[in-house]
Amino acid sequence: MKYVWVDGKLIPEREAVIPILTHALHYGTSVFEGIRAYYNPERRNLYIFRAREHYVRFHNSAKILGIRINYSVDELINATVELLKVNEVHENVYIRPITFVSASTVNLDIRDLETKTAIIAIPFGHYLEPRGVRAKVVSWLRVHNSMFPMKAKVGGIYVNSVIALLDAKVSGFDEAILLNRDGYVAEGSGENIFIVKDGILHTPPTYDSILEGITRDTVMTIARDLGFTVIERRITREELYTADEVFFVGTAAEVTPVINVDGRVIGNGEPGPITLKLRNYYMDVVYGRVDKYKGWLTPVY
Numbered sequence: 001m002k003y004v005w006v007d008g009k010l011i012p013e014r015e016a017v018i019p020i021l022t023h024a025l026h027y028g029t030s031v032f033e034g035i036r037a038y039y040n041p042e043r044r045n046l047y048i049f050r051a052r053e054h055y056v057r058f059h060n061s062a063k064i065l066g067i068r069i070n071y072s073v074d075e076l077i078n079a080t081v082e083l084l085k086v087n088e089v090h091e092n093v094y095i096r097p098i099t100f101v102s103a104s105t106v107n108l109d110i111r112d113l114e115t116k117t118a119i120i121a122i123p124f125g126h127y128l129e130p131r132g133v134r135a136k137v138v139s140w141l142r143v144h145n146s147m148f149p150m151k152a153k154v155g156g157i158y159v160n161s162v163i164a165l166l167d168a169k170v171s172g173f174d175e176a177i178l179l180n181r182d183g184y185v186a187e188g189s190g191e192n193i194f195i196v197k198d199g200i201l202h203t204p205p206t207y208d209s210i211l212e213g214i215t216r217d218t219v220m221t222i223a224r225d226l227g228f229t230v231i232e233r234r235i236t237r238e239e240l241y242t243a244d245e246v247f248f249v250g251t252a253a254e255v256t257p258v259i260n261v262d263g264r265v266i267g268n269g270e271p272g273p274i275t276l277k278l279r280n281y282y283m284d285v286v287y288g289r290v291d292k293y294k295g296w297l298t299p300v301y
């Protein structure tokens with residue numbers, strides 16, 4: 001994209017560069033979000049999905065890490081709208097807000113260090129194969145809540161996801177599933193996870209070392225709306241193997257079927273009917289085709 005938003009200014013992307021000693025580059029001291037905006041070519045409208053919830057989480061992540069974001073939730077929403085307008089976005093995009101410790105220092109003490117905030121938009125299609133992915137339960141565990149709060153979406157924490165995904169990829173799988181320190185299913189490298197058993201949806205609870213995903217909340221809400229029972233509870237590894245359906249949810253992943261776990265075929269090896277029903281409804285919601293959820297959309301135009 002031509003322009004990025006940096007601390008209140010829209011500047012050309014090539015000018016948005018950082019010094020080599022930037023604290024966040026060395027120590028992962030950043031908080032970030034991943035938001036999508038969906039473009040409808042027929043009606044020529046662009047909607048940002050759940051912008052408010054993402055920016056509230058952004059502020060909470062900063063609070064947990066102990067850094068300051070110099071812009072309110074409303075200012076950040078307005079900045080995002082401006083960014084998409086100035087770039088004349090007429091396609092689906094992924095929006096990446098980031099606040100990072102920008103001071104040039106090797107000291108670990110972040111009190112009073114300067115932060116910068118940027119928002120970048122990137123053209124974006126599918127993150128995972130929508131026809132279904134093969135997942136591996138990797139031996140790397142999810143960082144436990146007692147080691148770092150997983151509710152915070154902090155840059156440095158993503159090395160845990162990177163090493164887990166690398167393990168899955170080099171073993172010939174598409175995505176990783178991480179267990180938590182207690183041996184229960186936590187989440188994918190960049191997605192939350194659901195299983196379906198006998199028509200009921202189950203997903204790990206937020207205290208089980210997972211990111212409290214906004215898509216997870218969206219899917220729980222719309223699934224209940226469609227009449228499904230959703231239970232937040234601890235899930236064991238073998239429950240993945242014997243589930244009727246397994247699927248990932250996330251801003252990037254949307255609703256992606258998991259058709260194989262550790263070489264075990266899930267269901268009949270095809271995306272399951274409940275997964276597909278939820279994915280279709282989810283896409284209707286994000287494109288603004290469901291009136292009752294219009295409140296989740298921020299129109300750009």
Ligand code: PY5
Nearest residue numbers: 034190191192211213214215250251252
């Ligand atoms: N769990 C982890 C570890 C995540 O990184 C993400 C989002 C989720 C769950 C789902 O959260 P939400 O539904 O709020 O998006 N991952 C990012 C995303 O934009 C980055 C992926 C590379 O989907």
